[in-house]
């Protein structure tokens with residue numbers, strides 16, 4: 001099926017509005033929008049010129065519709081399993097927002113639903129479509145940086161005005177809620193960590209029942225180490241500063257910066273003057289993400305961030321949270 005023929009329903013119309021734009025931007029047809037909140041539904045409907053007969057308040061009303069091929073699930077994290085599984089079981093492809101789930105049990109149920117439906121279940125790890133991080137992946141793959149021995153990423157985002165809702169659920173720890181972006185990025189660039197160890201503090205967001213700052217170190221294999229810092233109480237602009245150290249070069253980048261800094265070495269291995277690379281700032285590249293979803297359906301291949309990829313990221317996040325609570329290293333269990 002071509003992108004232009006894909007009929008999609010977007011469920012949850014706050015961040016979901018980025019998906020309406022992403023889907024429409026790559027030629028898909030937004031056939032229905034849905035939100036339990038009538039005001040959010042009306043706002044999105046008017047903003048994007050979606051006729052009233054294509055607006056719904058109950059997602060289940062869309063399950064049996066022949067004119068819908070795929071659903072974007074952009075509702076609170078606690079509902080990802082229920083709605084993703086319902087749409088998969090109804091034969092629809094699903095693009096579910098990150099984090100895939102807040103528990104291992106939910107993630108496994110979603111994998112089972114994807115497997116038995118034979119439909120795509122994409123998890124919206126949108127940072128894999130951020131131009132700066134795509135460029136970082138390219139510079140690793142083409143050998144410019146050499147062998148990677150250390151990489152770090154931070155997710156710092158002031159949640160002071162964001163947590164008076166479902167984000168205050170103890171299961172929605174900052175490491176999985178937003179930190180999953182930095183953790184998924186490291187997994188994409190370096191593979192699955194074999195072991196993690198973490199510390200956390202809780203000083204800035206008394207209104208949430210979990211730490212608001214966590215630092216985790218990890219070992220990918222005997223040659224590669226990593227670090228993630230997550231702060232949801234920080235007093236600064238949103239950032240995902242990321243530094244990648246390889247045997248031939250070092251890259252410093254950020255999804256909020258229009259430039260990246262690339263260091264390489266001369267023939268004697270001495271660091272040369274850095275090169276400044278221009279890059280588009282687009283930290284929520286919903287159009288590229290949706291294009292990958294639509295193309296994977298059209299080409300009948302597994303989507304880049306499939307259910308198991310989403311679940312591996314959940315597994316690392318939960319292992320980091322567990323380590324910060326127990327003071328012990330944790331080896332993530334990827335057996336699913």
Ligand SMILES: NC(=O)c1ccc[n+]([C@@H]2O[C@H](COP(=O)([O-])OP(=O)(O)OC[C@H]3O[C@@H](n4cnc5c(N)ncnc54)[C@H](O)[C@@H]3O)[C@@H](O)[C@H]2O)c1
Nearest residue numbers: 012013014015016035036037040074075076077097098126
């Ligand atoms: N990829 C990213 O960078 C990114 C950014 C923001 C949010 N998110 C994710 O997107 C999802 C939504 O986040 P948000 O910021 O839009 O949250 P939000 O609370 O601002 O909005 C959620 C919307 O879903 C609606 N909703 C709730 N239950 C529903 C149901 N059963 N059926 C239909 N609609 C329902 C609500 O009325 C609301 O309009 C979350 O999973 C979040 O983690 C991802």
